[in-house]
Amino acid sequence: MVARVTLAEIDAVRMSVPRAVKVFEDEVLPGLREQEGYEGCYVLTTPEGKALVVTLWADDASAEAGIESGAYRARVEKFVTVMRAPPGRETYAVAIADAPAAALG
Numbered sequence: 001m002v003a004r005v006t007l008a009e010i011d012a013v014r015m016s017v018p019r020a021v022k023v024f025e026d027e028v029l030p031g032l033r034e035q036e037g038y039e040g041c042y043v044l045t046t047p048e049g050k051a052l053v054v055t056l057w058a059d060d061a062s063a064e065a066g067i068e069s070g071a072y073r074a075r076v077e078k079f080v081t082v083m084r085a086p087p088g089r090e091t092y093a094v095a096i097a098d099a100p101a102a103a104l105g
Contacts, residue, residue: 001039001094002063003054008079008087010049015082017045024053028075035071037062040099049084056094063091 010020024043032038037058044052057063066072076087 001097002057002060003092003094004057004063005090005092006051006053006055006076006087007089008051008053009084010051010079011082011084012047012049015079017047017049017051020049020051020079020082021045023078027078031071031075032066035062035066037065056097060091 010017015023021043029041032041032055039056039058041053041055044054055063072089
């Protein structure tokens with residue numbers, strides 16, 4: 001399993017953090033779910049607008065496919081007008097995965 005980690009900062013004056021999360025949920029998550037090899041994600045936020053998005057992929061090829069196809073760029077562009085700076089992106093091997101049994105609300 002591979003984790004792609006995106007670090008971003010939303011300008012919370014232009015778009016509230018709850019609104020940005022809703023946009024991700026409504027406009028980004030459905031596309032992720034359709035992508036082959038997608039295994040889930042976590043979106044972590046602070047009230048000030050910092051966001052850490054961890055998407056989980058079956059393998060390196062699946063994680064890279066969205067980048068090569070332009071899907072990742074299209075997802076980031078949904079937030080380009082409210083980001084303080086371009087997001088950072090890293091890819092990691094998942095050494096341990098101990099996910100909660102129930103979804104968090």
